[in-house]
Amino acid sequence: MPVDRDDSIITPAEMSAIDRDAALSGIDSFRLMTSAGTAVSAAALRLYPQALRFVVLCGPGNNGGDGYIAAAALHASGAQVAVHALGDPAHLKGDAARACAGWGHAGEPLAKYRPRPGDIVIDALFGAGLSRAVPDEVAAVMRAVGSEQLPVIAVDLPSGVDGRTGQVLGESFHASHTVTFMARKPGHLLLPGRTLCGSLEVFDIGIPQRILAAHTSGLSENGPHLWAGQAHALDPSAHKFKRGHLAVFSGGPLATGAARLSAAAGLKAGAGLVTLASASAALDANAAHLTAVMLKEIGDAGALARWLADKRIGAFVLGPGFGDLETARQYALLLNDRALVLDADGITAFKDDPSLLFEAYAQGETHLVMTPHDGEFARLFPDIDADPTLSKVDRAIAAAKRSHAVIVYKGADTVIASPDGRAAINTNAPPWLATAGSGDTLAGIIGAHLAQGMPAFEAAAAGVWRHGRAGAKAGEGLTAEDLAAAIEPLPA
Numbered sequence: 001m002p003v004d005r006d007d008s009i010i011t012p013a014e015m016s017a018i019d020r021d022a023a024l025s026g027i028d029s030f031r032l033m034t035s036a037g038t039a040v041s042a043a044a045l046r047l048y049p050q051a052l053r054f055v056v057l058c059g060p061g062n063n064g065g066d067g068y069i070a071a072a073a074l075h076a077s078g079a080q081v082a083v084h085a086l087g088d089p090a091h092l093k094g095d096a097a098r099a100c101a102g103w104g105h106a107g108e109p110l111a112k113y114r115p116r117p118g119d120i121v122i123d124a125l126f127g128a129g130l131s132r133a134v135p136d137e138v139a140a141v142m143r144a145v146g147s148e149q150l151p152v153i154a155v156d157l158p159s160g161v162d163g164r165t166g167q168v169l170g171e172s173f174h175a176s177h178t179v180t181f182m183a184r185k186p187g188h189l190l191l192p193g194r195t196l197c198g199s200l201e202v203f204d205i206g207i208p209q210r211i212l213a214a215h216t217s218g219l220s221e222n223g224p225h226l227w228a229g230q231a232h233a234l235d236p237s238a239h240k241f242k243r244g245h246l247a248v249f250s251g252g253p254l255a256t257g258a259a260r261l262s263a264a265a266g267l268k269a270g271a272g273l274v275t276l277a278s279a280s281a282a283l284d285a286n287a288a289h290l291t292a293v294m295l296k297e298i299g300d301a302g303a304l305a306r307w308l309a310d311k312r313i314g315a316f317v318l319g320p321g322f323g324d325l326e327t328a329r330q331y332a333l334l335l336n337d338r339a340l341v342l343d344a345d346g347i348t349a350f351k352d353d354p355s356l357l358f359e360a361y362a363q364g365e366t367h368l369v370m371t372p373h374d375g376e377f378a379r380l381f382p383d384i385d386a387d388p389t390l391s392k393v394d395r396a397i398a399a400a401k402r403s404h405a406v407i408v409y410k411g412a413d414t415v416i417a418s419p420d421g422r423a424a425i426n427t428n429a430p431p432w433l434a435t436a437g438s439g440d441t442l443a444g445i446i447g448a449h450l451a452q453g454m455p456a457f458e459a460a461a462a463g464v465w466r467h468g469r470a471g472a473k474a475g476e477g478l479t480a481e482d483l484a485a486a487i488e489p490l491p492a
């Protein structure tokens with residue numbers, strides 16, 4: 001599935017296939033390396049005009065090749081340059097060997113580098129080809145550079161960061177700036193990789209769009225491009241029933257707040273009507289707090305089954321503060337032909353028999369959205385969670401395929417994945433969004449989107465994005481109440 005180029009994310013494996021195709025179509029790979037290395041030198045000169053010395057650390061592969069090109073370009077611009085190589089440069093091959101020959105000066109071994117004030121480090125040790133923990137020799141240099149607090153410009157990725165997963169293999173540089181080529185890789189957006197990149201620049205080294213598009217999967221950064229064309233569903237001028245009716249299940253008398261946060265968020269996010277479904281014991285507590293949100297007594301599965309005759313209720317949110325796991329299980333199974341956001345206790349309710357839930361929602365278009373954080377994810381998908389080879393994106397997609405649900409795998413790098421293989425990494429959430437009730441608010445926003453007929457993946461992705469925007473708008477120190485109030489209209 002081709003995605004918009006600026007938002008698309010390319011895995012290192014896809015990037016190698018792109019490189020191969022580029023070579024097959026006659027594109028000169030050394031020119032690509034020259035563009036890459038020159039872009040790095042340009043970034044270095046632009047960002048650090050005051051540098052006393054640029055120290056280029058070159059590795060044994062093409063990342064090192066980019067480094068030699070950058071060193072030559074910096075030298076040609078009149079800057080002071082030192083090169084330190086990992087391994088014997090005589091063993092370099094292909095374009096990297098040619099780039100090293102072009103630099104033409106004898107380099108020093110990596111272990112001989114002694115960081116000094118005024119140095120700007122250019123990290124060209126490992127990029128897309130990192131396959132295992134960095135050697136001790138490299139880790140020692142990383143620590144020395146870190147303790148001197150020298151600025152680091154990373155070529156493609158900070159060495160040590162796995163471009164596929166964002167995980168650190170052994171030790172990594174913490175770059176102040178990273179220059180990558182053609183498109184971002186998952187490791188630039190997933191944590192901790194995102195933080196270790198510093199500011200990120202994507203430079204077009206000249207691989208044609210047609211070659212990129214041929215190898216782009218359905219992974220992109222979460223943003224409005226994913227639900228363009230769906231926002232009309234939230235037209236505020238439409239009749240309240242047309243704008244969707246959302247139902248949210250309340251917890252017991254001492255735990256009603258979470259569901260009310262979901263309901264309030266659903267209303268603010270654009271649902272025309274929101275009803276809180278509450279057992280009789282919690283009716284008074286809810287009634288005392290509700291105004292625009294309606295209240296309906298639903299005490300057991302029989303009452304819910306009767307209520308479901310009303311087909312105008314477009315979507316349900318089950319789980320926030322719900323508490324009673326046995327009832328949650330019954331309700332979720334009864335709702336299996338309706339659009340449902342299953343969160344918190346609604347997810348935990350199926351920890352002993354997840355397949356019961358997955359089978360119940362297997363028919364038809366995807367209409368279940370689950371919003372687990374790490375702990376809830378591990379409860380429902382223990383084997384996927386335990387597989388150390390999978391990235392967060394891989395985990396979310398595997399879980400979505402198995403459960404026939406859109407998975408919103410929450411965290412500071414929330415991943416939204418669809419059973420059809422599409423996935424998005426969200427990047428707009430400020431750190432202070434991790435506050436009590438934040439997840440309840442998110443469930444309500446997604447519920448509002450489902451109630452208006454948005455498809456599940458788009459509803460979830462747009463919900464996560466609006467939630468992040470609301471967090472940024474409400475600002476540091478926000479409470480979940482502020483968050484709902486800060487929800488902005490969905491951009492068209």
Ligand SMILES: NC(=O)C1=CN([C@@H]2O[C@H](COP(=O)(O)OP(=O)(O)OC[C@H]3O[C@@H](n4cnc5c(N)ncnc54)[C@H](O)[C@@H]3O)[C@@H](O)[C@H]2O)[C@H](O)CC1
Pocket residue numbers: 015019029032033034036059060061062063064065066125126127128129130131132133134135155156157181182205
């Ligand atoms: N189209 C592009 O984006 C271009 C990217 N370029 C640059 O090329 C690198 C990828 O180059 P590659 O040679 O495949 O990989 P690396 O240089 O990252 O390293 C491979 C090299 O290192 C060895 N190795 C891997 N892990 C370790 C380890 N932990 N310890 C020791 N050695 C390790 C491995 O065996 C190889 O020898 C990409 O990032 C860009 O910077 C090109 O310039 C052209 C276009």
Ligand SMILES: [K+]
Pocket residue numbers: 063123124125126127154155156157158159
């Ligand atoms: K690097």
